[in-house]
Amino acid sequence: MIEQGIREETSVYHEATNILHLGEEENDKYYDAVVPPIFQTSLFTSKTYEDFVKAINHAGDQYSYTRYGNPNFDILCKKIASLEGGDSALLTSSGVSAMSIAILAYAQSGGHIIAIRNLYGPTRSFLHYLEEKLNLQVTFISGDDVNELAAVIQPNTQLVVLESPASFLFNVQDLRKIAALCRGSGITTVIDNSNATPLFQKPLQLGIDVVVHSATKYLSGHSDTIGGFIVANQAQMEPIRRQHKLIGSSPAPFEAWLILRGLRTLPVRMKEHAKNALIIANFLESHPKVKRVHYPALSSFSQHELAKSQMSGFSSLFSFELDAASDRMVHFFNGLELIKIGLSWGGYESICNPLKVGFGSGFTEAQFSQMGITDQLVRLHVGLEEAGDLVDDLDRALRQV
Template sequence: MELSYILNELGEDRELYFNAIAPPIIQTSNFACKTVAEMREMLKHEPDVYFYTRGNNPTVTLLEKKMAALEGAEHAIAFGSGIAAVSAAVLSQVKAGDHVVCIKKPYSWTNALMQKFLPRFGVEVTMVDGTDANNYKNALKPNTKLLYLESPNSFTFELQDIKAIVAIAKAHNCVTIIDNSFATPLFQNPLAMGVDLVVHSCTKYIGGHSDVMGGVICGKHETINKIFVQEYMTLGAILDPHAAWLLVRGLRTLPVRMERVAATTKRIVAYLSNHPKVEQVLYPFLETNPQYELAQKQMRSNTGQFTITLKTEDINKVDLFCDGLKHFLMAASWGGHESLIYPVAASYNTGNYKSSLPFTMIRFYIGLEDPDYLINDLEQALAKV
C-alpha cells in the first residue's frame, strides 16, 4: 500500500460525508438502533460496529485504519494517551504469577508501570540492558510471558536488536511488545521483524503540533479485538473523536515534517559533536555510536531526538546553558513543530524526584526551525558554560 494512498485516501469514505475533503468529527456518544433485533446484532459484534463511542467511533476508526496500514498491521486500536496504549498492551498479555523482561531506562511512565504497578498485582519484572540480546535470554524464567522493547529508548537512545530478541521470544513462547514512538512507522516497522504488538505515543510525531494526546496499539486482528473487549472497554482510556481528527490531520504532513526534522537534526548533531564544551552526543545515527550499524539496519532514517553531555562538573553551568537558550523551549515530550530541551538537572534538588542519569545530560528534540537559527542559539548559550 503506497504511503500517499494511506495518508490521503485510505478510510476516507468521502461519499458518505457530502464529499467533504476533510473528514467530519463524529461528535456523538451514542449510535441509535431501529429495532431490538438490530441492537441485539450490534451487541453481538461490538468490536466491529458503531454502538457507543467508548467502543468505536468513525473518526477514531479512520485514524486506526491509517496507523495499522502504516505499521503493516491487520488492525489497530487508539487510546487517549501513549501510556494508556502501553499499559493496555502489557496488561493484555500478563496475569498474576507471570514474569516480564523489560528494557532498562524506558519512558518514565512505562518504567513506573513495570516497577511499581505490575508488582502490586503479582507480576514480576526484570529490567535488562537491551544492547545485548543475550541479556533478554539470560533473564528468562519458566513463567516469562512478555519481552518489552523500546528501540531506541527514551533518553539515552540505546537500541535493541529487534530480530534477535524476537527469535529468543519465539523460541520460548513469549510475546513481544515494542514502543516505536521514536522512529515512527515511516522509519521503522517492527511487525515486519516479527514483533507481536507495536505501540505509539501519537502525542509525539503523529500529532506533530503539540496540541493533542493519543496512543495506539497495532497488531493482529484477533489480538486487537481481545484488547478491545477486555482492557479497552473495561478501563475506558479512549481517544475522543476530536483528538482523533487532529491526529489524522497530523498524519497528512508526517512525511514532510520527518524529512525536515531528520535533515536539521543531522546538522545540529554534527555541530555539537565537534564542540569543545560538549563531552558526548548520544544519537543512534552518529557514526561513532557503537550501535550505528544496527541503527542503519533497523531504521530507514534518523529522527529528531538526541542527548548531549556537557563538559562541566558544575550544575550551575548546566543551568546557565539551558536558561541561556532563546529558541529552544524547555518542556517534556517531543515531536511537534518546536525545538525542545529537557535537562536532567531539572530533576535534581527537587525534594521528591532524582534521576539516575548525570545532571550534565540534556535531551534535545529538533523541530521545524531553520538549522542556522538553532545553531546560532546553541553557540551563544554554550559560550556561557
C-alpha cells in the same frame, strides 16, 4: 466499522499516499467532504431492533457508543495499521494508556516481565506499580545484548517490553534477534515505536508482536492533542481489545480528528525533522563544550550499523552531554532563547530538558547512574525551525557554560 482500525487489503499506493486517503474511500457518506466531519457524539442510535442487536455485538457497520467505536477512530486506525503492517490498530487516550493496556493484556499475577532499563519514565513507573499490586516480578536489562535477555528468561516470563531507540541514551535493541528468541520461548514482545514512527521503523515486520505509539508526539506533530495507538496482528490483538474495552481508554472524537489532521503531514515533517537533527547533532559533536552526542544517526554512535539495519531513517530526538560542572548547567538552559525547556517532544517546536531534573524526586543517585543519567545530560528534540537559527541558539547558550 466497529472492529476498530482493521487494515484494508494491500494498497497499490505508496504509504505517503495512504496516509492521505486510506480509510476515506466512502466519503460520499459525508456529502463528498474532503475532510471527514467530526462525529462529536457519545452514542449512536439504531433504526431497528435487529440493527441494535448488531451494534451491541459489534457486528457489521453499526455503531452504538463512542467508547466502543466512532468513524473518526476507524479512519485514523486504518491508516496506522497500514503504516505498521498490522492487521488492526486501536486508538487510546494517551501513549501511556496504550502501553498500560498492552502490558495488562498479557501480564498475569505471579508472572515475570523483562524490560529494558531505559524505558520512557511512566512505563517504568507502571511496571514498578504492577510489581506491588499484582505480585509480578520485573527484571530490567540494558537490552544491548540478546544473550543478556536470554540469561534472565524464566519459566513464568510472559512479556518483554522494549523501546528502540530507547529513552535517555537512545540505545537500540536488535529487534530481529529478540523477536526470534521470544517467539521460540512463547513470550510476547511489546515495543514503544514513538521515536522512530512507522515511517522509519516497522517492528512487526522484524518479528515483534505488539507496537505502541504515543500519538501525542510525531504522529500528530503539533503539540495540541494527546493520544496513543496499539497495533498488532489479529491473534495478539484479541486480549488487547478486551483490556481496552474494560478500561474504556478512548479519546474524544475531536482528539482523533486533530491526530488525523497532523498525520497527513507526517512524511514531509519527518524529512525536515531528520535533516535538521543531523545538522544540529553534527554541530554539537564538534563543539568543545560537548562531551558526547547520543544519536543513532551518527556514524560515531556505537550501534549505528545495527540501527541502520532495522531503521530506514532517524527522527529528531537525541541527547548530548556537556563538558561542564553541574552548577554551570543552569547557565546553558537559561541562555537558550529559541529552544524552549519542557517535557514533551515530537511537535513542530524545538524543546529540551535536563533529563535528571525531569525525573523529579524519587530516584536515587545509584538508579540514575545505572541508567547513564547525569547532571550534564540534555535531551533535545529538534523541531522545524530553520537549522541555522537553532545552531545559533545552541552556540549562544553553550558559551554561557
